[in-house]
Amino acid sequence: MTMAKHFGYYDDWKSAALECPRCGWKGTFDQGSVEYYKELMDSSCPRCDCHDAPILAIVSYPTTEESRANWGKLSDEERRGVEERERFLANFAARKLRDPSQLPDIESPSFILHWDLFDAEPDCETLIKHGETVIFREPAIYEGYERFIDVAKILRARYGSALCDLVPTDRSETYLYGDRLSSPETVAEARRKIFSNATGNA
Numbered sequence: 001m002t003m004a005k006h007f008g009y010y011d012d013w014k015s016a017a018l019e020c021p022r023c024g025w026k027g028t029f030d031q032g033s034v035e036y037y038k039e040l041m042d043s044s045c046p047r048c049d050c051h052d053a054p055i056l057a058i059v060s061y062p063t064t065e066e067s068r069a070n071w072g073k074l075s076d077e078e079r080r081g082v083e084e085r086e087r088f089l090a091n092f093a094a095r096k097l098r099d100p101s102q103l104p105d106i107e108s109p110s111f112i113l114h115w116d117l118f119d120a121e122p123d124c125e126t127l128i129k130h131g132e133t134v135i136f137r138e139p140a141i142y143e144g145y146e147r148f149i150d151v152a153k154i155l156r157a158r159y160g161s162a163l164c165d166l167v168p169t170d171r172s173e174t175y176l177y178g179d180r181l182s183s184p185e186t187v188a189e190a191r192r193k194i195f196s197n198a199t200g201n202a
Contacts (some may be wrong), residue, residue: 009062103155
């Protein structure tokens with residue numbers, strides 16, 4: 001079986017010749033059926049059945065380090081995007097929840113917390129709330145469902161079985177789940193596992 005070609009973002013993937021091992025179609029990446037994901041994009045044969053079309057090529061999106069290493073290939077707009085990303089990552093690293101000791105005491109034998117969003121682009125923030133009180137805030141990550149799981153584990157470590165759940169608010173869901181169809185169930189399953197033996201839970 002022919003494996004899909006793998007390209008770095010700054011490789012010459014746009015002009016690379018692709019060929020379907022099943023039907024013989026030939027073309028370039030952009031002439032195939034292109035799908036976009038969080039960390040990569042791929043191109044499948046446009047002629048084969050869309051539900052079983054071979055993936056011909058995969059292009060990984062660049063890290064900031066890779067972009068810096070290829071700085072001369074970037075447009076001014078792309079450079080600004082990289083610099084903005086670097087600023088965001090530095091801000092997130094400085095402000096993110098890392099340890100249970102960053103969290104305040106909550107004097108209650110059983111409670112829930114909410115994962116909320118303060119939406120003020122370009123400075124969206126994730127808010128962890130106990131009722132109307134914000135107990136922690138950090139820069140929000142789009143499609144931040146993996147971050148949700150990390151934070152839920154830190155919260156559980158801090159509050160133990162007294163914390164019954166971390167519940168996303170309606171306002172937070174678009175930013176939390178993004179475009180990944182499986183992310184709501186990923187979050188729901190994590191909540192079931194992390195808070196399964198919380199006080200007051202069945």
